[in-house]
Amino acid sequence: MANIKVLFWFDVEDYVTPESMDAFRGLIDLCDSRGIPGIFKIVGEKARMLVELDRQDIIEKLRNHEVGYHTDFHSVHPTISEYLEHMGFKDGAEQFDRVEYGGLKDVERITGMPIECYGQPGGSWAPQQFPAIRKWGVPVYLDNHEQVKLNSRPYWYGGLLNFMELTGFMRMELVEDGLETAKREFDDIYEKLSSEPVGFVSIVYHPNEFSTPRFWDDVNFARGKNPPRSEWQPASPLWPPGAMEAYLATLGEFLDYMLSKENVTFITSVEARELERSDKGELAEAQVRQLAEGLAGDLYFTQLGDFTLSASDTHSLFCNYLLGRPLSPELIYGPETDTASSGSPVVTVRELKQAIAAPYPDVFGFKMLPDTFKAGEALVNPVDLTCTMAKVIRDGLTDDDEVAIVRGCLRSQQHASDDDFWGKGWIIFPEDFRVPNIVRMSKLQTWTLKPALF
Template sequence: MANVHVMLWFDTEDYITKESEEALLAVVQLLNNRNIKGIFKIVGEKARKLERNNRQDIIEQLAHHEIGYHTDWHSVHPTVSEYLESYGFADGAAEYALRERMGLEDVTRITGQSSRCYGQAGYSWAPQTFPVLRSWGIPVYLDVHDQITLDHQPFWYGGLLNLTDMKGIMRMDLREDGLEEGMAVFDRLYDELSLEDQDGFISIYYHPCEFACTGFWDGVNYNKGHNTPRDQWQPAPLRPAGEMERYIDMLGKFIDHTRTKSNADYIGAMEAYEMEKSNRKPLQASDIRAIAAGISNELNYTIFRDYSLSASELHSVFCRYLLGQDLIPELIYGPENETQSDPAEPVRVADIKQAISGQYPGLLDDKQLPDYFIVAEYRINPVDLTCTLASVIANGNGDEDRIEIMTGAVLKSKEHARTDEYWGPQWSPFPPDLKVPNLIRQSQLQTWTLKPALF
């Protein structure tokens, strides 16, 4: 029977409705009374509001829990997806870091804790955030989002462990019959996950403001692309007296039910990260030859024994093999653009080795694949080149051997990125006609970093 790990997380974001602070305090106290670790992803302005309101009582109670980051201003326009739509990957990462660093620093300063996870505001996801989060030491992306999905299992993408589109995502609805239905859903997920081959995760999410309000604060002030001026902010509609307490109590009963399962435990995002068991040691030369032999004109992630390797990690170890370097898989971000390779005559293996020995573009603390490599006088895109590297290794070609460049190869991992660019209806604060073709394109290019997580 597999273990089932429960993550209970709260997007802590309403910095307008005063009553949301009492709901946050009640949730934290509920968890503390049960010795349950919660995950509180906090908006920068929410942390600053708690500080301005001298809510040291809440801040002190949060010390027992894991802190995550949830953007600086959440729904203020332009949101993350809106402003990053006009940027490439590297310059978008720089823009995101510029706009969001202060929020992260304020959450850290006010809570006294480093953020261990991140989740986007609403549906406002963007691939350019990943290298920045990684450079900030945030190892886990925890939320609900379906732009990138891998069979509803945890996965690596952009250098982060992603817990975003899993079979076990659920919530107990805050309504009169919510408890019975919520317990039934939890039991079903628990039974299914217990029968799987590796540890499973149930991800349960709320917003503390939900317990105090019947609607969301951003729906009142930032709906459909509108920015309400600060001096005209309106609070969210409140629940009737006594209803918040009733639903807090119902959450407690739901948690008590989940704890009756013998092999289920509550964990934080960092604990999930530490449980991931992909082998990170150097591979053997024989391993590289075996992996290369299995690649033709399609490039995808690979599970090899206890290694999980993304397409960019395969590229890195193939290059290292041919250059006589340690065979350590290296994260390399996908290129800025998808290009076609030049038609090429056969080239020497030595020309290929010269092409891959050059310096790659830098991206914060990591590297990025170029749009193309120059092999002899030909421009060859990274997919074609990587599949060609595999062929060279599998066939044991020497430096003076002339080989055909494998053109027309396919990055198979792109199939795990959705292609629907019409995001307006996905989240009420978005402008209704919002389209994000650039984010879609960038998300596909970054599937170079996609691979399953192993537990």
């Protein structure tokens, strides 16, 4: 029988249309009336508007729910993808931290709640976000985006537990036959997830949808427009009187329908994270040797007993094995660039050990893989080096033995999309907006990609 966990989340972002505040309050009341937790991802400026408009009622009622972060200004240009497209991984992470951290602290201060999850504004995703979010102590990425996908299941990427592009992603549309259509869709998802130990349903709304049919940022920032604040306009037209209450009531009927099903519960991102069961302890030497036996030139994530291991976990385990360190996997971010190995095709094991013992670059104190390792007369990229370490372990080679550099590939890159034309995907982007740099870096950061276990 299905064990269905529903993540019911809201992107709380419209800080231009005053009526969206009442919809925000209405959605909190809707959750309260059924005793279910809502996950409210709040934009920094929206939180500041709660204070400006003296909506202490909303702030107080949020204490029964979970608070997440949804950037400081959401759709004001340059958006995240726009300002990070021209930056590297480390400097992009540092820029994201500088631009967005103040908003997170405002949401935290105003609500009096810890920030438990994060999600990007609209289609504005970038891999450089992840080290900064991890630095902030936010462990879950909850949203929807097609750039990195893993079999429609939750996954680890960038050091965060990601609930993205799930089989169970759905919503009841606010249209005449929305309720019956949503019931059928939920039944289909319920059946699809029936064999899962835990099946996740991810449902998203924006409070502003319940006050107006048009999005606030479409009005002001569509296709790269960036008017001064004095010219920002609220979304219009508003729904006619009584429509917001009717939509909330219909959504309540859908919640009741889901709750009527066996083994369906609504949970927060904190509770979802607690269900993730990947082992975080040490491996035995025999397990590391088993891992090396299974690796030739194809570097990918894997499951070994209760462990799921990313390519960077595997790299760290091989390093620890060869250097006589505790065999605990360690997340290491991917390199800045994809650089071919060069120089001598053969190194000694001693030279290999010296290369991996040298300090790694870092971002916010989190280790990154260098573009290449210097081993004797060779410059070896991280993929080839990891595959070569596997051969050393497999063959039981010692310090004075020579080993030929094993050429490999990072197969986990296949889970990152090649499509860099994002202008078509979110109305806020300029129509011709492309992100080849973000796509390239998203693939390099699949060093950190692995399935989550529940």
